[in-house]
Amino acid sequence: MANAKRFGRREFIVTSAGALAAGLGSACGRVPVSEIEAAAAQVGRLPQRTLDRSGRKVTVLIGSATWVPEAVEAGILCGINYWHKTDEWDRHSAPQAIVKNREAHYCEVCIDRVRGNHETGVIDEEAHYQLVKQAVERTGLRYFDDMMFHFGYHSTAELKNNRAFIRAYERLKKEGLVHHLCHSQHSYNGNARVPGGEDRAAILTAVAQEGVYEHAQFPFTFGEGEALTKFVSFAKSQGFGTTAMKTTAGAARMQADREFMKQFPAGTTPHNALARWLTTSTGLSTAIVQINNLAQFVDTYSGAGKPLRAADARAIELMSAYTNREVCRLCNECQSHCAEGVAIADILRYERYATDYGDRERARRLYVQLDKRGDACQVCGTCLPHCPQGLNIPAKLADAHRLLS
Numbered sequence: 001m002a003n004a005k006r007f008g009r010r011e012f013i014v015t016s017a018g019a020l021a022a023g024l025g026s027a028c029g030r031v032p033v034s035e036i037e038a039a040a041a042q043v044g045r046l047p048q049r050t051l052d053r054s055g056r057k058v059t060v061l062i063g064s065a066t067w068v069p070e071a072v073e074a075g076i077l078c079g080i081n082y083w084h085k086t087d088e089w090d091r092h093s094a095p096q097a098i099v100k101n102r103e104a105h106y107c108e109v110c111i112d113r114v115r116g117n118h119e120t121g122v123i124d125e126e127a128h129y130q131l132v133k134q135a136v137e138r139t140g141l142r143y144f145d146d147m148m149f150h151f152g153y154h155s156t157a158e159l160k161n162n163r164a165f166i167r168a169y170e171r172l173k174k175e176g177l178v179h180h181l182c183h184s185q186h187s188y189n190g191n192a193r194v195p196g197g198e199d200r201a202a203i204l205t206a207v208a209q210e211g212v213y214e215h216a217q218f219p220f221t222f223g224e225g226e227a228l229t230k231f232v233s234f235a236k237s238q239g240f241g242t243t244a245m246k247t248t249a250g251a252a253r254m255q256a257d258r259e260f261m262k263q264f265p266a267g268t269t270p271h272n273a274l275a276r277w278l279t280t281s282t283g284l285s286t287a288i289v290q291i292n293n294l295a296q297f298v299d300t301y302s303g304a305g306k307p308l309r310a311a312d313a314r315a316i317e318l319m320s321a322y323t324n325r326e327v328c329r330l331c332n333e334c335q336s337h338c339a340e341g342v343a344i345a346d347i348l349r350y351e352r353y354a355t356d357y358g359d360r361e362r363a364r365r366l367y368v369q370l371d372k373r374g375d376a377c378q379v380c381g382t383c384l385p386h387c388p389q390g391l392n393i394p395a396k397l398a399d400a401h402r403l404l405s
Contacts, residue, residue, distance in 0.1 A: 114128070
């Protein structure tokens with residue numbers, strides 16, 4: 001695949017002038033436009049590839065409305081054209097460079113179950129229909145390109161038998177308020193609150209086979225298990241789009257671990273090696289990495305579409321081993337063996353938000369909503385033989401409780 005075009009600073013500033021005139025600069029006052037331009041110039045224009053059967057071209061790494069505003073603006077200058085969770089913007093925070101050049105960007109709305117969380121909530125056609133209409137009005141984006149079913153189905157049976165989300169999409173599409181249907185999937189196997197819950201790979205495969213949804217997002221990172229890796233290959237053969245999320249898997253804590261970084265290969269970083277691996281070595285359509293500042297944007301996105309060097313390959317090996325011993329991969333294999341019904345994967349996912357994404361406020365807000373938190377663990381140890389990584393789950397839960405309480 002062709003590498004990203006690299007711009008010199010003067011050429012990049014000239015090229016970006018149109019975007020600035022179109023409204024770029026909502027981060028002014030916090031970060032000077034010159035710093036945003038300089039960061040974008042270091043990354044350059046990102047390469048694109050086909051997302052799904054629709055034939056749409058998107059950058060090999062996409063962006064998110066959850067990023068800091070200055071990173072969003074740098075991403076616009078680098079050509080990022082697919083934006084995750086844009087329903088989190090409103091008329092004041094939506095970047096004017098996107099609003100004024102709307103057709104050049106694919107904006108996604110994320111819709112959750114209602115009257116409960118992703119485990120206990122329901123799929124409700126009318127509620128989902130109204131939520132999207134409200135989001136269109138709130139954001140000022142006029143329409144959403146992609147309507148995503150967030151967290152996904154509990155099982156392949158639910159996918160087959162409950163068509164309410166799809167009906168809501170079809171109504172909205174007729175009104176021109178959404179254009180494409182996409183999916184996000186977590187694992188529910190062994191979840192006491194989800195009878196008959198299944199693994200994400202099984203559900204994703206059924207979604208791709210059915211052909212109604214066009215692409216899907218799911219947790220995927222270095223050292224991933226065979227089932228998800230097999231699904232990515234299958235999806236590619238079917239023209240079904242795949243986007244990796246939850247990709248960093250401890251990269252931030254790796255960089256803070258001095259002993260780990262002493263053995264890290266020279267000439268690369270955890271985030272840069274991750275970006276190279278995601279975009280050139282996986283078969284994914286695209287991927288997303290949470291970005292908390294401009295320096296992190298440059299470090300990560302400058303690796304997009306670049307070949308994996310020897311140092312990067314060694315870095316991925318070290319990072320995989322680190323994650324296997326330190327960070328929950330959210331497979332849910334342990335869940336059915338917890339006598340207390342503790343939401344192990346959810347708790348350790350929130351711990352990731354706080355530790356790796358730097359979003360402790362969001363992590364704590366979600367944590368307090370759980371009916372059973374980490375302190376409900378009785379340290380009985382019945383979960384331990386069922387963790388493919390061999391994690392000390394009770395200790396991880398205790399640490400997460402101290403962090404998130």
